[in-house]
Amino acid sequence: MAIEIDNVTVRFGGITAVSGVSLSIKHGEIIAVVGPNGSGKSTLFNCVSGLVSLATGAVRIDDVETKMIGPSARVRMGLARTFQTPRFDPSETVARAVSCGFYPHTKAGIISSMLRWKSSSREEREVHESCAAILDDLGLLSLRNIPLAELSMGQLRLVEVARAMANKPRYLLLDEPAAGLTLDEQQALAAQVRLLSQNGVGVLLVEHNFNLIRQLAENVLVLDRGKPILSGKPADIEKNTDFVDLYLGSTGRKH
Ligand SMILES: Nc1ncnc2c1ncn2[C@@H]1O[C@H](COP(=O)(O)OP(=O)(O)OP(=O)(O)O)[C@@H](O)[C@H]1O
Ligand SMILES: [Mg+2]
Known part of the structure; x- marks a missing residue:
């Protein structure tokens, strides 16, 4: 059981954002994707979560070809993701923002919970307790009643991760969470993470912080201008001169 990214290419007009990338994320694996700004990391996430069309190649989730499957249906297949720039209603509290992550799994759904129908009250209590546990x-527990507008960017990113965790995903995509x-x-x-x-969740981690990658990832894929140029264990990648040149040479590089 895995997410399989199979020879995927994505184009935006004349730009090839992702070019012939293959990668698999099995249950329980943590795979990192690194590369300079504009190298196609977020676009690769968008391929998996269904937010962009593929020019070539395929994405399979647990052997199911996803070409005709939209983003919400992919969430129901067990996929959760965070966005590089979290998008929230600033007046919403931390607890409320994270609670939203539970509703795809509750019987009552968000509408009846909001209206506080009797049938949803037990589920609502469970959501409340599970939400508190994740926070x-x-x-983040001491921040549960704070509006999102008052959080630091780091805290907002953690709320985004908490909301993705609330969805009880089988696969989790984290776009620069640290x-x-x-x-x-x-x-x-x-x-x-x-x-x-x-607990068996497959994690795809886009991150510039190599300390975190070293701690967590089993394998790393390096992208440069959309193309896969290296892959291997974190310890081998960070010693690789092509990788070092790419990062040192990428300071201020524009695409
Ligand atoms: N929706 C879009 N329309 C047009 N071009 C896009 C779009 N999304 C991304 N691109 C372009 O595709 C390329 C890859 O962008 P992407 O955001 O995937 O890179 P990234 O590796 O995530 O970069 P960063 O480290 O800055 O987050 C860039 O040249 C970017 O400008
Ligand atoms: Mg990005």
Whole structure:
């Protein structure tokens, strides 16, 4: 059981954002994707979550070809993701934002829960308790009633991760989750990602922070201008001169 990205190419007009990329993420695996700005990492995520069309290639989730399957149906297949730039209603509280992640799995659904129908009250209590547990795991419990507008960027990113976790995914795509996090927040995030993988969740991690990659990822794929140029264990990748040149040479590089 895996997500299989099979020779995928994505074009935006004249730009080839992703070019012939193949990758598989099995249950319980943590795979990292790295590369300079504009190298196609977020576009690769969008291929898996169904937000862009493929020019060539295929994405299969647990052997199901996803060409005709939209983003919401992919969520129901067990896929959750975070966005590089979290998008939230700033007046929403942390607990409310994370609770939304549970509703694809509740019988009552979000409407009856909002209207507080009797049949949904037990489920609502369960959502409340599970939400508190996830917030606690990520060190966010004391912020549960705070509006999102008052959070730091790092805290917002953790809320985004908490919401994805609430969806009880079998696959989790994290797009630069550690950007702007304090060291303590990074460690809380790393511990949760490791726990998820131990519980069988397949994780695709886009991250510039190689400390986190070294701690978490089994394998790393390096992209340059959409093309896969290297793959291997984190310890081998960070020693590779092509990788070092790519990162040192990428300072201020524009695409
Ligand atoms: N919706 C779009 N329309 C047109 N071009 C796009 C679109 N999305 C991405 N691109 C282009 O595709 C290329 C890859 O972008 P992408 O956002 O996937 O890179 P990235 O590796 O995630 O970069 P970053 O590290 O800055 O997040 C870039 O040249 C970008 O400008
Ligand atoms: Mg990106």
